[in-house]
Amino acid sequence: MKTESYQVREGKKLNLKEHSTDGTKGVSKEEAAVRKPQLQLHLVKLQERLHAEEQQSLLVVLQTRDAGGKDGTIKHVFTGLNPQGVNVTGFKEPTPLELSHDFLWRVHAHTPAAGMIGVFNRSYYEDVLVTRVHGEINKQETQRRYDEIRAFEISLQNRGTRILKFHLNISKDEQKRRFQDRLDDPEKHWKFSQNDLNERALWNDYTRAYEETLSATSTATAPWYIIPADHKWFRNDLIMQILLETLNDMNPKFPKVDFDPSKIVIE
Numbered sequence: 703m704k705t706e707s708y709q710v711r712e713g714k715k716l717n718l719k720e721h722s723t724d725g726t727k728g729v730s731k732e733e734a735a736v737r738k739p740q741l742q743l744h745l746v747k748l749q750e751r752l753h754a755e756e757q758q759s760l761l762v763v764l765q766t767r768d769a770g771g772k773d774g775t776i777k778h779v780f781t782g783l784n785p786q787g788v789n790v791t792g793f794k795e796p797t798p799l800e801l802s803h804d805f806l807w808r809v810h811a812h813t814p815a816a817g818m819i820g821v822f823n824r825s826y827y828e829d830v831l832v833t834r835v836h837g838e839i840n841k842q843e844t845q846r847r848y849d850e851i852r853a854f855e856i857s858l859q860n861r862g863t864r865i866l867k868f869h870l871n872i873s874k875d876e877q878k879r880r881f882q883d884r885l886d887d888p889e890k891h892w893k894f895s896q897n898d899l900n901e902r903a904l905w906n907d908y909t910r911a912y913e914e915t916l917s918a919t920s921t922a923t924a925p926w927y928i929i930p931a932d933h934k935w936f937r938n939d940l941i942m943q944i945l946l947e948t949l950n951d952m953n954p955k956f957p958k959v960d961f962d963p964s965k966i967v968i969e
Contacts, residue, residue: 710920724932734939748949756817766870769880865924870931
């Protein structure tokens with residue numbers, strides 16, 4: 703599968719209607735199930751090398767609409783990785799303290815250290831999506847924040863952090879099904895909020911905000927990928943392949959030791 707076809711090209715105007723939410727590129731659920739253990743094994747080995755090398759890091763950003771599948775992606779894609787080498791951060795509504803600083807202030811402390819994989823469940827992109835849709839910032843401020851985001855990501859890359867950004871692209875019908883599932887299952891009631899419906903009513907506004915944001919902030923070195931996310935199994939399969947490609951390209955190596963193992967005698 704050519705994963706680059708899912709990448710948002712730098713500077714290209716984006717129309718989300720042109721991107722499938724349920725396409726699988728001819729891949730079957732059974733094929734993905736067979737491939738999953740192999741992908742996981744390779745990811746585990748690469749993560750071990752990344753953690754041991756302590757020279758590079760990987761930041762994975764997950765953005766989507768409500769019920770888009772961020773939690774499920776984290777659960778299934780990162781299964782089997784060493785928890786000591788993965789940090790997951792969920793960004794909720796800013797606190798008064800956080801609001802008293804610039805919008806990136808609360809983010810930097812959670813970026814991955816050398817040797818780590820960091821996963822953002824929502825991210826600093828909320829500050830050019832939710833805030834824009836709700837009229838908390840104007841177009842001029844939005845553009846300024848785009849500039850700051852691009853500069854922030856460049857600074858992370860200069861310190862050895864690779865960045866992958868995934869927009870989990872679900873349809874309005876699929877979101878409806880997932881909301882209804884949460885209402886029908888007592889064990890999922892806690893996942894539902896009346897505010898979810900308030901945000902759903904702004905579907906078209908969010909579509910425009912995502913189109914502008916992804917187009918303005920996808921770069922060759924910090925790309926956005928638009929992931930068809932109506933089928934959870936395909937979403938997971940595609941993201942795992944992109945992660946594997948990226949880690950292979952990073953090519954982390956075990957550090958050289960300053961002793962000759964063959965001369966060590968353990969008594």
